[in-house]
Amino acid sequence: MTTRAVIRGVGHYLPDRVFENAEFAETLDTSDEWIRSRSGIERRHFAAExxxxxxxAARAARAALTxxxxxxxxIDAVIVATSTADLTFPSAATMVQAELGMTGGFAFDVQAVCAGFVFALANANGMILSGQANRVLVIGAETFSRILDWTDRGTCVLFGDGAGALILERGDGTGTVQDRGILASDLNSDGRFRDILYVDGGVSTQTTGHLRMQGKEVFRHAVEKLAQTAHRALEKAGLGPNDVDWIVPHQANxxxxxxxxxxxxxxMDRVVVTVQDHGNTSAASIPLALSVGKARGQIQPGQxxxxxxxxxGLAWGSVVFRW
Structure with missing residues (x-):
């Protein structure tokens, strides 16, 4: 028998405040049509004061547990993927652990910006395969509204807040592509491209800073690298594009x-799309989309x-699994 990390449950949470595109026009030289045509985004959610x-993260975790x-x-372990933790330390994950009432297990954060959930998922898979944990709660959560420059129409219109969660559980498989659970992953990074997407603040500057992005460069790298990493993960799993039922991409644009x-x-009939309603929620976007895709009836067992x-970073990667 082969050990597999199988998906047991998913859930998500979105703040109550919905911010429509048209509201940006009150303070910026922009419009609903301008934002939609360049990003596909119609609205996003912002966390309350x-x-x-x-x-x-804790609210999404409770939804996944339910x-x-x-x-x-x-749950044996909690991993939170985030670039917008509330404090320098302790980790958001230990705060979630406490909020859930967990007194055992372990918790930590992963920071790989928008690729954070993929990195966290791959790490959780490794923990299960190595026997470190039997059940891992993997969360992507962000409050990007706190690091946006509200005078920069090229970035502030793109991002939103939210959280999604997924529970991985140890299961037995046959070692073939017919198994449920994670079948392969592919992780990458290249620090040479730091300056095309970053925040100009941090502990060393004693400022929070704002998100800065070279949109055209990010777009170019994204299309090329996302397709490459997906192909590599599928090849590792012994699968090809024709075997894929659903792509659930990072919902950036x-x-x-x-x-x-x-x-x-x-x-596009095989792609789960939620960007129109959530905007770019960074590490939260994939688990949010997985949860919404399941709720819509798109993602079905065995797919x-x-x-x-x-x-x-740049940081990028992919994970292939059978639902």
């Missing part, structure tokens, strides 16, 4: 999503799913 990333029919004490699907030779993301 005093509402932190750990709070969003979906899985599990209690917090059934509809044009990137469409171009990547085309580069992989797949139609092959590819998740792929790229973020600041």
């Amino acid at each position: 005093g509402q932190g990333t750990a709070d969003l 979906d899985a029919g599990l209690a917090p004490d059934d 509809l044009r990137i999503i469409k171009a990547t699907a085309q580069k992989m030779g797949l139609g 092959i799913v590819v998740v792929e993301a790229i973020g600041g």
